[in-house]
Amino acid sequence: MAEIQSLARGLKILNLLEHSRDGMGTTEVATQLEIDKSSASRLLHTLAKYGFVEQDQLTARxxxxxxxxxxxxxxxxxxxxRDHARPYLHELVDKTGECAHLAILAQRQALYIDQVESTAALRVESEIGTLSPLYCTALGKTLLTFGDSRIPDELTPFTHRTVTDRSTLEAQLAQTSKRGYAIDDEEYNYGVRCVAAPVYDHKSALVGAIGVSGPAGRMTLERIDEFGSVVTSIAAALSARLGYDFNLK
Amino acid sequence: MAEIQSLARGLKILNLLEHSRDGMGTTEVATQLEIDKSSASRLLHTLAKYGFVEQDQLTARxxxxxxxxxxxxxxxxxxxxRDHARPYLHELVDKTGECAHLAILAQRQALYIDQVESTAALRVESEIGTLSPLYCTALGKTLLTFGDSRIPDELTPFTHRTVTDRSTLEAQLAQTSKRGYAIDDEEYNYGVRCVAAPVYDHKSALVGAIGVSGPAGRMTLERIDEFGSVVTSIAAALSARLGYDFNLK
DNA sequence: AATATAAGTTGCATAATATGCAACGTGCGT
DNA sequence: ACGCACGTTGCATATTATGCAACTTATATT
Structure with missing residues (x-):
């Protein structure tokens, strides 16, 4: 179906603004979207009228x-x-000493919806609200293996360890399926390893994934396997906890 | 300036969906906005394409x-x-035993951007992200008195205690200004009283407001005044804490 | 201070785009 | 099996958004 141009342009502006540090001016927006200044001006005014965009008092950006x-x-x-998972994330942090995350499937990506930080000095920053690819993160691979199952067409590399070969990835997913947890060995961020396991509802339908991530220095390959069983068992406990009237939406 | 119709319609759909419990169908959206089904359908598809709206797999809503x-x-x-204010919100909870909130001015309303809950059994639910009127909440009155200062045209009552008379409100704001903190005596929600005080940056420009709220049973009128000085002093401490390179945005 | 330069807004004619209508397809409940 | 409500698509119309150009306002430069 054809998209509605002016609405699409408005939404694109919101996405643009997300990645700008100190806001954008009318002309800047127009240039980026390759539309006229006047159009950008009018779209911004409409967005502002409904509170989706705000003009800085000083800079007018x-x-x-x-x-x-x-x-x-x-x-x-x-x-x-999220509410149900919280205590289990804490338990993960307690048992592993690393950051714990909760993600769900959204837009064929992994949407991080909660996080509990470890007290360790080295730690990842807040990821809540972030969308990450399914094929190169532990949480994503978990969702891919036990949920969506459709491997994306494009496997863009993020590090030199990112798996870009389809059959290699398929083999990994098969292994993940058998073993019950997924691993990300510096495939998305250099120096970061992750382990994740699936969370199910009472109908055995996948609802999300939980996992831990930490610096490769601490997350040695031996510990990864150890963490695998920890994550898997806690994920299972959370799954069991999700009452039969649980609903994701 | 004239608003761009199709963008405005799209944004209105988002606002509509916020207030629906289990999503909405195409026809329902069309009826609410008084537009044709086909238009609603196309707008929804565009919103979905950019991830601003999602279709429930089961119900298709x-x-x-x-x-x-x-x-x-x-x-x-x-x-x-928010980061700076966190510890001060905790301090507020410790000293008062009630819920503490942080709000800023946005769209001429009070936008709640953080909250620390008390451990008491009776407590307000999560308000983060909520917009509240300026003229009948303690945080709002604080922002109105020390910040915006323009009293809205319409003073809609929420309870029988809501001040709907302009001059009475002006007198209250003058009192607030003199005393240094604002009070909400069941003017927004029945059974809830609040106290709030302003937070300034190094240039003495208002950046937000912090306050506590609790059930009228516990928040007696004597305690309110006692809390007033607690809130004011903590707000002052937070203001002092805000370094000179602090920026709100 | 005066001018030059850039950013933002408005008027307007054009054409592209969104719109409503009607018809079609689909799934649900009776 | 039938009817009904919901959602989507084709299409003609005209409304609406668009780009251009002129104008205004703010900022930087000499």
């Missing part, structure tokens, strides 16, 4: 607006999986 | 999408005030 916080938070509150 | 979490969270992370 446009920033993301409060309405996005409102809607985003609202959506997060709906996802009750 | 549209829900808010992950992109909103991404953008909303991204924006929250930018607001460094």
């Amino acid at each position: 446009y920033l993301l607006g409060p309405q996005l916080v409102t809607l985003g938070q609202h959506l997060l509150n709906r996802i009750t999986l | 549209y829900l808010l999408g992950p992109q909103l979490v991404t953008l909303g969270q991204h924006l929250l992370n930018r607001i460094t005030l």
Whole structure:
């Protein structure tokens, strides 16, 4: 179906603003989207009118607006999986000493919806709200193996360890399926290894994945396997905890 | 400036979906916005294409999408005030035993950007991301008195205690200004009283407000005044803490 | 201070685009 | 099996968004 141009342009502006450090001006937006200044101006005004974009009082540059916080938070509150998973994430941190994450499938990507940080000095920064690829992260591979199962067409490399060969990846997923947990061996970020396992509801339908990640220095290959069983058992416990009236949405 | 219709319609759909419990169908959206089914269908498809809306696999109804979490969270992370304020919110909870909140001005409303819950049994639920009116909440009155200062045209009552008379409100704000903290005496929610005080940056410009709220049963009028000085002093401590290179955005 | 330069907004004619209508397809409930 | 409601698609129309150009405002340069 053909997309509605002006709406699409408005949404593209929001995505643009996400990646700008201190907001953008009308002309800048117009250049990036390859549209006229006047169009950009009018789109921005409409976005501002509804609170999706806000103009900095001083610089007059446009920033993301409060309405996005409102809607985003609202959506997060709906996802009750988060509440259920919280104590299990803490348990993961306690047992491994590394950061624990919770992700769900969204847009054929892994959406990080919660995180519990380790107290260790070296740790990953806040990832909540981030979308990550399915084929090169532990949480993603978990969702791919036990959920979506459709391998993306493009396997873009992020590090030299990223698996870009389809059959190699398929073999990895088969192994993941057999073993019950997925591994990311510096395939997405240099120096970061991750382990993740699937979370199911009462109907054995996949609802998400939990896992831990940490610096390769601490996450040695022996410890990874050890962590694998920890993550798997905690994921199983969480799955069991998810009552029969649990609903993801 | 005239708003761009199709973009505005798309944004209105997002706002609609926020208030629906289990998503909405194409026809329902069309009815609410008083547009044709076909238009609604096409708008929804465009929103879905960019991840702002998601279709439930089972019911085929549209829900808010992950992109909103991404953008909303991204924006929250930018607001460094939150990080600075956290410990002070905890201190507030410790000293009062009630829930503590942090809000900033956005769209001429109070945007709740953080919260620390009390351990008491009775407590308000998560408000983060919520927009509240300025004229009938303690945080709002604080922002109104020390920040925006423009009283809204419409003073809609929420309870029988809501101040709907302009001059009465002006008198309250004058009192707030003199005393240094604002009070909400069941003016927004029945049975809930709040106290709040302003937070400034190094240039003495208002950046936000912090406060506590609790059930009227515990928040007696004597305690309110006692809490007033607690909140004011903690707000002052936070203001002092905000380094000179602090920036809200 | 005066001018030059860039950014942003508005008017307007054009054409592209979104719109509503109607018809079609699909799934659900009776 | 039938009817009904919901969702999607084709199409003609005209509304709506668009780009251009002119104008205004703010900023930097000499």
